[in-house]
Amino acid sequence: MSKFATMTxxxxxxxxxxxxxxxxxxxxxxxxxxxxxxGEPGIAWYTTWETGLSEAKRSGxxxxxxxxxxxxxxxxxxx
Amino acid sequence: MSxxxxxxxxxxxxxxxxxxxxxxxLDGRFENSAFCLxxxxxxxWLSRAGRSPEMVLGRNVSSCVEQMKLVAALYPPRADVxxxxxxxxxxxxxxxxxxxxxxxxxxxxxxxxDQIAPLRRSLGSVVSDDRIIGRFHIDFEKDYEWRKxxxxxxxxxxxxxxxxxxxxxxxxxMTQLPLNTSNADILTALLVANTExxxxxxxxxxxxxxxxxxxxxxxxxGAVPYGEDRDGDGRIDRGGRGGFPGRRGGRPGx
Numbered sequence: 001m002s003k004f005a006t007m008t009x010x011x012x013x014x015x016x017x018x019x020x021x022x023x024x025x026x027x028x029x030x031x032x033x034x035x036x037x038x039g040e041p042g043i044a045w046y047t048t049w050e051t052g053l054s055e056a057k058r059s060g061x062x063x064x065x066x067x068x069x070x071x072x073x074x075x076x077x078x079x
Numbered sequence: 080m081s082x083x084x085x086x087x088x089x090x091x092x093x094x095x096x097x098x099x100x101x102x103x104x105l106d107g108r109f110e111n112s113a114f115c116l117x118x119x120x121x122x123x124w125l126s127r128a129g130r131s132p133e134m135v136l137g138r139n140v141s142s143c144v145e146q147m148k149l150v151a152a153l154y155p156p157r158a159d160v161x162x163x164x165x166x167x168x169x170x171x172x173x174x175x176x177x178x179x180x181x182x183x184x185x186x187x188x189x190x191x192x193d194q195i196a197p198l199r200r201s202l203g204s205v206v207s208d209d210r211i212i213g214r215f216h217i218d219f220e221k222d223y224e225w226r227k228x229x230x231x232x233x234x235x236x237x238x239x240x241x242x243x244x245x246x247x248x249x250x251x252x253m254t255q256l257p258l259n260t261s262n263a264d265i266l267t268a269l270l271v272a273n274t275e276x277x278x279x280x281x282x283x284x285x286x287x288x289x290x291x292x293x294x295x296x297x298x299x300x301g302a303v304p305y306g307e308d309r310d311g312d313g314r315i316d317r318g319g320r321g322g323f324p325g326r327r328g329g330r331p332g333x
Contacts, residue, residue, distance in 0.1 A: 032286065033285070034182075042181065043086045044081070044166075044206075044212050045088045046088070046164075047087075047088060047166050047167065047168050047216065052087030057120060058158055059085065059119070060154060060157030061084055062117065062151065062153075063086075063087055063117040064114075065117055066087065066113070066114050067090075067091045067097065067101045068091060069090065069091050069112070070173070070299075071305075072289050073305075075246070075292030076180075076297060077179035077243075077244070077247040077248075078180050078283065078285060
């Protein structure tokens with residue numbers, strides 16, 4: 001999978017998932033599976049602000065910041 | 080292309096501190112998702128903030144990618160991106176949940192602070208390897224209390240490679256290595272674990288997962304009440320446009 005396709009796939013999944021439990025996106029019952037196959041490379045997340053900021057300062061790369069819920073109506077294991 | 084950015088994703092309901100970050104980015108409102116681009120120092124805004132990439136950067140994913148390419152071009156890396164800082168979590172509980180949600184293998188580097196500190200640096204080249212990057216989640220943990228939620232953990236410090244449970248409430252050890260394992264051997268073990276995980280795990284279907292969780296009575300308690308504060312008055316909204324009402328200790332209303 002090309003880097004562009006990986007990013008597109010990851011962003012697509014990101015968009016759907018972070019909107020799923022809010023009122024600005026599709027209903028959970030309308031959502032299927034991620035386009036990304038298991039074991040394939042997705043976004044390399046920093047999952048604390050501190051480590052992400054440290055890496056951004058070290059490398060000089062800009063930050064893509066996302067806040068999302070790791071549950072839907074209290075049901076865990078899903079974005 | 081995401082490698083041109085440092086991608087930070089925090090859980091909106093993990094702590095009061097995280098909720099404050101979201102309110103900062105959304106002009107005082109609290110909603111369960113937020114997205115924006117920031118300068119490497121974390122202070123300068125490179126985009127406005129909104130609930131999703133499309134709301135901020137464009138009408139569709141392709142235009143979002145194009146906009147991000149333009150921003151990335153302004154900030155070429157100043158240091159080796161193959162020797163990065165390693166990600167971390169605030170707790171194994173959170174790490175298991177996130178690994179389950181992303182359907183990735185979780186690696187917990189567990190032991191006394193002075194023993195795991197060197198691995199925060201030395202593992203940078205492992206997690207940046209093209210065969211590893213974006214496929215795992217990594218957590219550093221000095222406590223051992225979390226081990227009761229994961230089956231098959233051996234005593235003592237170690238690098239514990241874990242298959243997260245379906246709902247991220249538990250896990251199973253795939254392999255466990257000593258802290259002094261060479262990077263080459265860690266890399267080999269992770270490649271094997273990733274292949275095994277991918278072959279033996281069904282891809283999660285969002286709607287089916289939520290329905291199954293409802294049937295099983297799954298409930299993950301957040302550190303702060305669930306719900307949104309869309310009017311920005313500092314309190315979680317109750318009903319109406321505020322989404323489901325937030326409360327502790329029970330299932331949010333539908």
